[in-house]
Amino acid sequence: MSYAGRMAEEVNKKRILFILGLLVAVVFLFWVGIVLYKDRAYNIISIMIMVLACIPFYAAYEKKEGDIRRLVIIAALTAIAVVGRFVFGPIPFFKPVTAVVIITAIYLGSEAGFLVGSLSAVISNIFFGQGPWTPFQMAAWGVIGLIAGFPPVKRLLKTKPGLVVYGVFSGILFSAIMDIWTVLSYEGVFNWARYLAAQATALSATITYAVSNVVFLLIGIKPIGKKLERIQIKHKIFIKE
């Protein structure tokens, strides 16, 4: 076997061990929650699981041989997503974060989408208030970016109907994940009836999210996408994906 082949196998083994470790950690957390705390410590356990869910992506990114320009572009897009919240400040509910995350994922791939999504949550909460909901936002925006960047989804999203559907879907997904936290903060434990009730009361917010996502995606995809495409051609980055 060639040296490169052996290296690849080594890396694969490490990766599998790493993922197994994470799974063990999640199972252990469930065990702590159910056995030691008799189903009463939902809040902290779910926060920890949300954090654990983000770790493999960060770890994969850390390991990669990276171009500094990729890193800076991701940092810039994260900052743009956050600054968007200020630029569109006068217009209520119309916030570009989700749309910027999705457009980033379409043009720069899953990993960039996840990073921009989850880091915008951390950073915008430095300005808008950090709290136990931060890990939930990280996971929600991260997953929205991650899914949008998968090659088949990406292709779908370059068509208009696909974009509209995904905009609605991401609005729903965002509230679905955030409402887990809403229920936990009301009662300390999770139950389905309460969760569905929370979903129902948050319906108007969900619709607003979905509509603003769709509007922003439709207006934003051309100008932002063009710029992201242009820098890839001009500076030859992100091409390999």
Added chain:
Amino acid sequence: MFHPLVIFSYFVIVLFVTMFTSHPVFLLCSLAGGVAFCGVLSARRQFLSDIGFYIVVFILLSLANPLFSHNGETILFFINDNPVTKEALIYGEFIAVMIIAVIFWCKCLNEVMSTDKTLYLFGRVVPKLSLLLTMALRFIPLFKRQAEKINKSQKTMGFYAADNLPDKVGGAMRIFDSLIGWSIENSLETADSMKARGYGLPERTTFSIFTFRLDDAFMLGLMAIYLLIFIAGKSAGFLSFHFYPTLGRVGITELSAAFYAFMALFMFFPTLIEIKEQIKWKYLESKI
């Protein structure tokens, strides 16, 4: 003052124990500690408005539980034939205390762990992510200023946003569009400049002003002892309290009182240190 590792571990411990416990005395200690620390850290007016805001949040959160949960034996009154019980009300109150305590501790964490400390602490474990975070944080004020500039020049060019929604959205979009173009080009320049100055070359070190002193080791030891006592108290049952079907009682014996006092001391520790330092500062200032 203290090493970032000490500060970070303290907050992690406080947040964990607070969220893992549903004992009234303990939660009140944690809330009082968090609020007090926030009080010494932040400006008075800001602090007072925060308190006002969280009192409203507290009322909303604590009323939510009895509306949905009808467990408990002591019925206070009925709403739409659904009993509202004293136990559910009190349980909701303590869940609200827990949430608000955690929020106040997070506020303090935000205040105390500045970016340089975060970068120092995580820079070696996750160098790329820390760099990513710091750069994004630095870009935000830069981009905000640029957005302001773009807005002004758009206005001089005669692009006013009228007072209707589509026009406002269009105007904001124009600013946002040109901001993206500018910021991506600008950030690529930053990247090239970093590369030219040797970013990522081996054997480069980063500057930091933090040193691990004897005080820090002492604090870490203290936190370890605290955790041990916490676990011991937990297994001794000092931290178990049931709300349903009837409210439990807080048993006060000499031992458990000492335990609660120690827990409270731990929660108030940063406040005490901060006040001590402030007094010292005032004293030294007065001698000049």
